[in-house]
Amino acid sequence: MLVKSKKAADHVKDLEETFSVLRKYKLKLNPAKCAFGVQDGRFLGFMVTQRGIEANPLKIKVIIDMKAPTCLNEAQRLTGRIAALSRFISKSVEKSLPFFKTLRKAKTFEWGTPCQLTFEELKAYLARLPLLVKPSPGEALYLYLSAAPQAVSFVLIREEDGKQLPIYYVSKVLNGAEGRYTPIEKMALALVVTARRLRPYFLSHPIGVKTNTPLKQTLGKPDTSGRLVK
Template structure:
């Protein structure tokens, strides 16, 4: 695991653009000479940089997300190749956030290990420790925590439908028996969340769709030695006109939602 040291600040601004990021202080007006944090397209710009300079390694022995670089396979040789690229483009790492030769680590809020991708235990505990919500804010907090684990939860939207109904009745809050049952079933489910795996180039992937009346859900898997392994779950509540879609249209929507999630996570 490698983390760039103030990655955005390692991209120098074009001279003509420096005036666009000027700021006023009590001792005068100043401007950035390197790309500052907070610019609308800063993240996308940095992503393009690392995608470009590591284009020969991404998907082979490296995965990149903004300024975090996860490594695997032939570790020493891969590190040598990576450091060569970093030196060439004068990019610096933050040694306090780098880890080499480890069996796993936390990445984007998930636990990445040799076995696969595991849900962050702290996110699971946050739900398990919750008491039954007594107001709208607590229900919103619950649904937010469910969303953070949604790729690990089969039909997460369907499991959350009772909570969404509560949120639609803001002025008349009522945590009824259906909500309590869904809450208890959810806790039981997340206490034993599955392991996710990453697809490999050339894998045949299998997609299973579910289209109940109020949501669309899917699960993407890969097969290894006759055993299907979970890549992730996707689920979406149907809003407005989507609820009136014909079955074939719901199927198309499920495909679009799944493809969008795959593009954002692969």
């Protein structure tokens, strides 16, 4: 449980209200696991600070120190650890595609050169993961969409002093028929996936979508294909 206050002067009042609710429902806290008046801390596996949200350094270190997988179980463990950090990793699915291809070979395990090179590049990327900033209430945000043959990726950003700062990275592997979508259909899919995944942001902020395809014009045409309409 996290009790957050915008101003230090309001924190005691916020705690009083929280404790009142806990007493009402006869809930108890373990004093040994409570911390009060802190400006940063670990919450839901992330490091929450005044600057924004940072990846848990322990989760990063586990991957950086990890040796190349020698079996399917170890490769699955690697992809699971990457997934836990995916909101911090630009195009995380694209970066993991060689691992996914290896996992599809259920009978044999082969960790080839593409997997090893990707593994080393991933470790280098994890050593400099970006800080995810937090937007102000009602602030206008921007969503960048991109599509590759086997994946779609997106990043939600805010602009500050002419700089674009990331808030959340999302990516999705294209399965089955999705891989045969046209570029415009892939962009539409990316938008739908993002709107569902980042629903709280879409409800609280005006969001401008930026892409290199005429998505708005295509969706507005009366002869738009059935798949796009859906």
